[in-house]
Amino acid sequence: MMYKVVIGLEVHCELKTKSKNFSSAPNEFTMTPNIHVSPVDLGLPGILPVVNEEACRKALKTAMALHCTNPDEIVFDRKNYFYPDLPKGYQITQVTKPMGIHGYLDILVHGERKRIFIHQLHLEEDTASLEHASTFSLIDYNRSGVPLIEIVTEPCIESAEEAVQFLEDLRDVFLFCEVSEAKSNYGQMRCDVNISLMKEGQKELGTKVEMKNINAFNAVKTAIEYEIQRQSEILDRGEKVIQETRRIDEDGKTYSMREKVDAIDYKYFIEPNIPKIPLSKEYLDAIRKEIPMLKLERFERYQEEYGLSEYDAGVLSADKKISDYFNTVIENSEDVSLALNFVTTSVLSTLNKLNITIDEFPVKATSIAELVNRVSLKKISFDHGKKILYKAIEEKKDPIDLINEQHLEQINDEEKLLTIINNVMNEHPEQVRQYVEDGNTFVYNFFVGQVMKTTNRQANPNISLQMIKEELERRKQNERK
Amino acid sequence: MDYKHSTIEQLNEAICTGKVKSEELFNEAMHLIEQYQEDYNAFVTIISKYKKYGQKDTLISGIPYALKDNISTSGILTTASSNILKDYIPVYDATIYKKLKQAGAVLVGKTTLDELAMGGTGTTAHTGIVRNPYDKQRLIGGSSAGSAAAVSLGIVPFAIGSDTGDSIRKPASFGGIVGFKPTYGRISRYGLFAFASSLDHIGCFTRNVRDAAIVTDILKGNDPNDMTTLPDEEVCYLDHLNDDIKGRKLFYIKEICEEKIYQDSDENVKKTIETFHQTVEKLKEAGFEVDEVSINKELLNAIYPTYMIISCAEATSNNANLTGIQFGPRQDGQDINEIMFRARTIGFSELIKRRFVLGSYILQKENQEKLFKNACRVRRMIVDKMNDLFKEYDGLILPASGTIAPEFTHTSKSEKLDPKATVLENHMAIANFGGFPSITLPMYYYKGLPVGINLTGRPREDKDVLNMAQKIEDVLQIKNKVAGDYDV
């Protein structure tokens, strides 16, 4: 039988800040244990939390980017439970007033927009990390207190594919907003999956199975697919799915961790050591101004406004920095298709070839735009422009400086060209005579060659040829008179 | 010189003029500790070696003092008088300890408290009971029992305590000394082992109001490690102690002070109420205006349960870090839960466990609205009522307790809840609810044992409370007393 799949995700993401959420110990990934720990992170008696403004800003910013409603004040709550990775015996989190509620993120599934509703986004602190040996475990408190946002979706995701697409796009939101590096291999982005199956037409949700702490996106995919299969088979047999928490093994199979007897009562209450901090409209507006255009908007804008192909739009919107670079080129260029050509063929291929990031790319976006403009105004030829660009990349120089240094700019000025042509013709009376008297048109190329030689190949060859023809003809007419 | 009866300023002058050395004062304190420790048990840890700290130009430089053993002192054992922390050596300093070191004060020891500061008797410390300097058969009150005893015995001219319900101001009453807790946030709590964070205050014990102002001037101030601290103020409390109080308006609560309520009570309570009314008359003569104000009796009856509910709820969470994993005695166990379970079962005494269960029950999802939130609502009603009265009045005066310090009984050890506990004995928690500055000073002696008077003022107006307290002290003329000055 076919079942309707209902998936909700809880995504945790560590924020990139200099210090921790409630202490001033460094927030920096390290393999050396217990070197980034303050008394606060260790939960020593007498400690008090002091809230990091940057963590709040980044949580609010992400909430805004996800179209959430922000609270009127910052409030934190305590979530009370005992676990060896939680030194205080409670986690400071947000229940009363999360940084964002009721938001959404639009994703593209098979070219169609799907809106994933966000239930809430809140700011909390990460736990210490446990390393498991064969007979014992070790506690490293470096991660304790690292600012963490949790994003909870509504149960509106309907397939493994949608879930993974959402996670990828959500990671892009983190990256585009520059709130986190969101490296799942460092555990900076982790995900809990809630999944239930229901018969078509059924109204109430099926029994929910929870899968905790999945780091890699493809693991999310295989785990969901495995669960759909497993739960379908149970339902097909007419049996009931048990409400439980399951873990994923290396093959992507899930197995039972514990049955959910009753929900843990976390005894939430407002953290009394953190006074409520009002959020003014000005403060929130200033943060909102920092939110860049997100991936999907850029992707659509590139196609609609600039007429880029879906492929090019996809490539250029995938990475914020590349996209920003491209935007700068486009905004300063007269000719969009020429700019696109320069960025996709020259810039992107160089990044690939040299295996460098756009930050390391030696030529500024504004210089590319200037180069593009010179080509589009025919001050230099297309081929020449490309050659200059590659030379600039190779020598790590500004292409416009190169043009100026080597006087590489094309001579299009007809007056200037005429002077040069006249000089050349005066130096070669024999070749002029051949045309005037014998009508020998082979001398055209001779004179073009001479003009190019004298001008260090800067003369516009087409204009030069035309003018040489005219000048020779003029001299021929004069001779007849 | 008469160390035991000297004020801070007298000691400071003696040091500055070279009449006495700081080390000699320290040795004097050590001598007194040796003399009294066995009988009164005021200290958990005694700093036996003299060490000179910090600045020389403060009034407390070179002067001995004691810290309650729930204040974090790097490298010095800090137990909170609980078995669960009996071997804990902090690796950081409380903000106030830093300030006291910088001011040059000399720490002589860490004082005994009710386990984890949760208690009002001074009888629940893991190192045993603290006795009242005026009568060894009586308790001194808590939770800042050792600090109160140390000052009352004359061991130190000042000691630091913490106050969540009345933990400074009640033992001050029973010890015949001054106990002051300023406005919530005036003194940083960073490094104070939390009992109930929204009610916890740090304060001091001294033998006169002037010394309380001197010590508070040192301790106060905004602290980047405590978000709840108030901004710094450009005022020195000491400079304003003798401001004119003419026209200052005080009130007392009719439902607590009416003589007819206590017709059936024992002589002690009757005498306290009588003395209180006499004091009111004296204060009027001295220039205060004093009014009787009536407050809904039911609201007053709610003070104690409200205090219990809020403090137990916060306490159960605040002490969830005590598991013997990263600090404190580690117990054996097959698995991690057994280790934590055994550490806590062995480490906490019965009273503490009962309060934790109560606190946890209060916070349970199905009870939160009815118990915790309602208690928080009553808290607001009481505080709103007080703030309303503070629009007209500068302060509230009441007896700090109805009786002298009680004798040790079988029940006081476990401190079971007394349903008949009167408002008279529990009203001082009002100042914790609203963060009001509140001070207790000696009012009279009943059969040679002290009873205090309490003054509570507007939030942030610590200067005015100390100023008014100074005037009350001038009127009552009881100061610089040390146990033994009167024969029991």
Place this chain on the structure above:
Amino acid sequence: MISKEKLKEYANKLMFDMNEEEYETLQNEFDIILKQMEWIEKIPNIKDVEPMTFPFPLKNACLRKDEVGDYLTVDEVLMNTKHQVRDQVKVPKVVE
């Protein structure tokens, strides 16, 4: 009245146990405090009052600038436990 079994369950969730007699005392204590709370519910319009979580509003409260400050050395982190391996706190194997 809350059963002793329930109280034991609550205590165990807080990671400790008590003896019979202590549970009995606790049971009585619960009785008293719950009775005292009962009339609070009867205060007119109590539900209209906003629960107070802080003694007074703090207008000056501000967030901390994101800067690294003082923190502990590894030795300080581990100072209060003998149970350590490879600069970490050792506990029996934690099974999730």
